[in-house]
Amino acid sequence: MCDEQEDPEIFLNRLQANPEGVLADEYNRYRERLWRIVNFRLDTRLLGRVDADDILQEAYLDASTRIGHYLNDPATTFFIWLRTIVGQTLIDVHRRHLGAQKRDVRREANARRRVFSASTSFQIANVLLGDMTSPSQAALKEELAIQLREALESLNEIDREILVLRHFEELSNLEASEVLEIEPKTASMRYFRALTRLRSILVQIPGIID
Template sequence: MPLWPEQTVTQNLLVNARQGDRVAVNRLLERHRNSLKKLIQLRLDRKIAQRVDASDVVQDVLMEANTRLQEYLSDPRLPFHLWLRQLAKDRMIDMHRRHRGAQRRSLDREQSMTSPQFADQSGLDLMGQLADQELTPAAASIRKELESRFLIALDQLDDEDREIVVMRHFEQLGNSEVAEALGLSAAAAGMRHLRALRKLRAILGDRPSQTEQPHE
């Protein structure tokens, strides 16, 4: 299931917001609240998360979005959800710098990525194993083991490769959305994604398919 709300409704609300409709503004921000919370739970450093509630970070991001909405509406260079995503990312980077120091690695991967918040994300089924939503206890146990292997392997990727895997398979952004967010061409984003998957599968001990192609 995609992380972000359906875009047709968002576009309609943006049109109304441009016309000064405050109800539309409130609906626009509120319908992205849960998505922002999942994103922040996914990416927030666990040590910071022990002191700061994700809901409070969401509220701060939505307040900033409300303050800067007219600026966005006058020059919407990114789709709205990618703009919100960038606000949230900037907020978390600032928190990491203040809490952990600008020069220190911002994530303790093995701890934060195996936290309950992260484990709840449906995007963990990257390889497509055991994707049924209703699993037997045995199958659920196997999937948990696969997820643990995947997270450990993900930690071994460099930052660039890890970022694009998270964007595609946890946030479930499409290739064109990833390209926009990273300032790449669609072809470059697709190739970066494919390269990251090949590295990930090599770490997991799987041989990449010779016919594998980037997905839109």
């Protein structure tokens, strides 16, 4: 399946005729969106160690070797296919760095933080509390983050994920449904339900919403 802006057959013909050129054009077209995904999903313990642009470059090289796979089975839009490869690259980066430097990472984070560090809840909380950067706010931010992460864990896993896809990755409803392999109508309903639940959570935690 190609991108919805272009006829599927035309896109696949272009890709087959000039795979490297079309990949380069499409990757450049979606680079900002893919960067946003990496920036959100990257484990905060790797900030300053791993650059999002390096991850995107690694993913691009991987995609260039797998174009044939997409041509043989174009089951998703090209953007979702690229997003999948970027996601797989990000997982590999996490394994390499957090596995090889396991002891160092454990010294840098307390036990409670490690429980949530790789979770969607941790990333959501980190973004929502991102404006609290002053030293005087550090203790409050940590306490609010713990409360927020624990509250977010009460959400269904798919509901947390659809919040990320729609609100933080800024995917369309159709794209989110494609990622989650559910019907667009179901994705829309789950997003509305998850957003309503998130708002109720934020209201209940003093200091999150003024």
